[in-house]
Amino acid sequence: MAVSLDSGGSGRGRARWKPKAEINVTPFVDVMLVLLIVFMITAPLLTVGVPVNLPETEARNLPAGEEPLTVTVNADGLIYLQETEIPLTELVPRLRAIAGTGFDARIYIRADDGAAYGDVARVMARINAAGFSNLGLVTDPVQQ
Known part of the structure; x- marks a missing residue:
């Protein structure tokens, strides 16, 4: 005063x-x-995440919203939920714990450009079989 x-x-x-x-x-x-x-x-x-080399596509960016659930598959086939490395067998229980009872939670899959197609397909199939149907693949825009 x-x-x-x-x-x-x-x-x-x-x-x-x-x-x-x-x-x-x-x-x-x-x-x-x-x-x-x-x-x-x-x-x-x-905003630090798991470093991966995303493939470039001509897709538009999605509108920004809440913090999405992100599953990352790197070039070595390792799987990350957000920034935590987990085995494929623990992916679904952890997703259910994070998403709660809502199976309509949006899950983004970030796959390295050098990741094997089979690894990415196994991750997507495991998530889909658990009841999560709102999946999205994350890519980088084409640099012109």
């Missing part, structure tokens, strides 16, 4: 303290600038 010195007009030369009804916003601005810098630095680090 800011304070001002006011003589009060008494003429005795003695100063009286009188509070001002103003808000000091300098500390607030300092904190907001620090938070802005912190979020600018950390935001790009939050």
Whole structure:
């Protein structure tokens, strides 16, 4: 709270303290600038995923929405749910645990360009056989 010195007009030369009804916003601005810098630095680090070489296609981008469930198959045939490596046998139980009771959850499959077709087909068949039917393949747009 800011304070001002006011003589009060008494003429005795003695100063009286009188509070001002103003808000000091300098500390607030300092904190907001620090938070802005912190979020600018950390935001790009939050979008890190499993590095794969996606095939390029002429498909349009899907509209952005909530955080999708992502299953990734890399070139070595390893399977990742989000960023966690899992064996194929644990894929369906973990998907059910994440999706809850909703089998209409959108699941994106990211397959490396060098991944074997059989590995990708096995992952898709396992997910579909578990009751999830809303599958999507993720690709990169063609660079022109």
